[in-house]
Amino acid sequence: MMNKLLKYECLAVGRILVPIWAGTAVFSLLTALVTRLNGTFANMAGTPVTSVLESFFQLATALLIFATMAACVILNIQRFYKLLGEQGYLMFSLPAAPWQHMAAKLLCACGSTIASLLVSIGCVWMANSDGEEEAAQAFSDAFSLSNTMGTVFLVLLLVLSLVAAYLYLYLCMAIGSRWPQQRMLASIATYFVLGFIIQMVSIFLFVAGAIVMANLPRSVLDGMAPFFIEISRNQTAVTWGLAGFVLLLFAAADAILWAVTQYLISKKLNLP
8 A cells, every 4th residue: 555655646746846847957958058059159249149048048947946946845745734634534544554644755755855956956967068077077076986985974864854854844734733724824833833942952952961061070071081082083983973973863853753743643633
């Protein structure tokens, strides 16, 4: 059933996003063509039309790239929002657990967002015909074997942060569904209120940790000193230790957001 749900989500999202991707790619190619024409006729008198066209297509391509990412995010938010509305009566009547509905929408949302990001990067590369060699060299340097571990870290961080962003939005919508008559307003209010609470808790924990460290007994600090000195000698270990800690924090946040959201849509769902 999970495969069917995921296929249904991908088809529903693809019917809207694929034409947008295609339109953005076409405009990027046209922008590259006009840019080359403008470069060809740059030394000729009486050809200001190509300059105007170049500016127009560059602006249109930039707006389309922005619209591509915005449409992807809005569409995926809307898909989950409908699940908690009248569409939920149909979807939750299917022989599938609530977590499967949630997982299908999350996988589709993350996959389509990454695809939209890759399409946008490709369109920028195509439109920027003057910097093709520099862009290709930068891409080669970024993904060379010497930077493999850094690339893996950035990819994992991107995926985990993307999952956290969507799960946070899902949680806000799940909480907002407790007020069916004002579901959208309640979801928006939850987004800001919950975000403020999380920020305050994070600041409190940071300050509390700093106060505890500053008031540790001298004997404890002296005992920890050799450990920190040994770590400071190995910069690579420190770097990857911090990177692993950041990834674990995002993974823990994803797990908490998933657990709370799944509980709300499984046990506390209040359909209109």
